[in-house]
Amino acid sequence: MIPGAEAYDIDIAIDDTAIDGLLEVTPADVDPAPELSYCKNVFIPLTTACRYTCTYCTYFDPPGDASLLSLEEVRDICRTGADAGCTEALFTFGDDPDERYTEVYDQLEAWGHDSIHTYLRDACEVALEEGLLPHANPGDQTREQMATVADVNASMGVMLETTADVAAHAGPRQKVPGQRLRTLQNAGELDVAFTTGILVGIGESWRDRAESLLAIREMHERYGHIQEVIVQPVANNERWTAGSPDLETLRRVTAMARVALSDSISVQVPPNLAPARELLDCGIDDLGGVSPITDDHINPDYAWPALRELEAIAEDAGVPLRERLPVYDRYLPESLRSPAFHGVPAAGVESDDDREWLSPRIRRALEVVGPSTR
Template sequence: MIPGADEYDIDIAFDEREIDRLLTVTPEDAEPAESLTYAKNVFVPLTTACRYTCTYCTYFDPPGEASLLSPEEVREIVRMGVDAGCTEALFTFGDDPDDRYTRVNDQLAEWGHDSIHSYLREVCELALEEGLLPHSNPGDQTPEQMELVADVNASMGVMLETTADVAAHAGPRRKNPGQRLATIRTAGELEVPFTTGLLVGIGEDWRDRAESLLAIRELHERHGHVQEIIVQNVVPNERSRFEQPSVETMRRAVAMARVALPEEISVQVPPNLSPTRELLDCGVDDLGGVSPVTDDHINPEYAWPALRELEDIAAEAGVPLRERLPVYRQFLGDDGWISDQIQRIIEADGARFEVQT
């Protein structure tokens, strides 16, 4: 039973034959991709406040230390991204930070907002005005929260991480796999192109990884909304007690993801965190969002690779590298997956977005 499944009405049952099949997957069972993609983004860490205190995460700051980027600061970052040729504004913040941080609540109220999601909508609209497509990762969301911001995002995301109850999520404010799955389900119900993924090495076992992939596949089969899955290894940092998984573990995990998921879902590994070159033959077809101008604020000790390095990775694999948008091409068009506002921006600036359209 997935922890939190009853609380969030998650009705996913696992076929033991499917789990057994995935547990036998090896890298030889996955085919290398015929091309690699990446997105050029600017990273906008809206706030480092988070209601969770996960033991592997350096992103959150304690109450009293976290603050909010102002609209003026956001616009400056976004314009820097436009000047660098980016197409994506990646907005991140911890789960429901206004649940726990008085300073964040007070600042939101001063700016005329009653929630962090109301403010997220404002800065997404700001990014659209400047010509970038928002992709927001605001953690767990209720249907009301996601609906408030869905039409001003080209896509959204949240890492499932694992369906297991792991010590890494321990404490009075622990992550709930059922709640994470409910957020992924909500995205499908609202027709939001969505990114999710696994975090490998936080105490889960191979069965947990198989179940996590099958849960994602089940929700995608119901709604058709998952555009990519990230297979990310945990990395050592100043708060983490977890060792980085071995290359062999990551090769098997990536291959398991590729075999478990339908072809239309891309399999991504983050090139600043993963042994990317050694994973490409396991079914990787995407290298994620890479910023030419901002740090990876979630993993600040691990710098983004330069575009030249991505080109070298693709060349070594003998495949072409192409830029993509934060929303995958199968969701573009007039079928309701993206809002008219997002579609108009893409069509109005065809020269910048022609790589995908």
């Protein structure tokens, strides 16, 4: 039983036979992707307040030190990103702050907000006004919280990380796998194109990795909404000194992800954290969002590669490199898809071909960005 599944009304039962089969997968069982993609984004660390205190994370700040960007600061970052040719406004977050963050809540109240989610909505509106497509990662969300911001986001995301109960999720309030899965389910019920992923090397077992990938697959089979899965290694930093997984581990788990997941789901590795060149034959087809102007605020010790480095990775693989939007082409109306799109539209559940993945607000924004920019 996945920890927290019953409490969060998650009905997922992963078959042991499926886990055993996935554990037999090696890189030799997958083919390299015919192309690689990436998205040009700008990181916007809306708040560093977080209810959790995971031992591998340097992003959160303790109460009294946590930051909260003003909308003026958000606009300045977005404007700089748009001028640099970015298409995505990536709103990074600590999970919804708890009651310890009195200064954050006092500031939100002073700005006329009773929650971080209503404030996020305003921030997404600013990004849209500046010509960027929002992709927000506010962590665990109830259906009501997600609905507050879904229509002003081109896509959203949260890392599942693992279905296991690991010691790295330390502290009085810990991430609960069932709650993370509930967030994925909420996105599916709300027709939100969604990004998720697993974090490798935080104390999970190989069976946990297989179970995590299969849980993501089951969610996608129900709703058709998972656009990409990130295979992310934990990295050393000032709070985590236990090391990163070795290359053979990353190669094997990446191949497992490719075999476990639908062909319609992209498998991504972050090129500033993972040895992308050594994973090209393991089924990856995306190099994630990279920023020409802002740091990776989640992993500030690991700089983004320049575009020429991504081009070199694709050249090594002998495949084209394509810039994409924060929402994948298969979730777009046909008129807005890239001319290079050769995939299958994401209709979700096969019997439901009329799903509207994008709100009218996002459709209007996409008409400005348009396929001609890619």
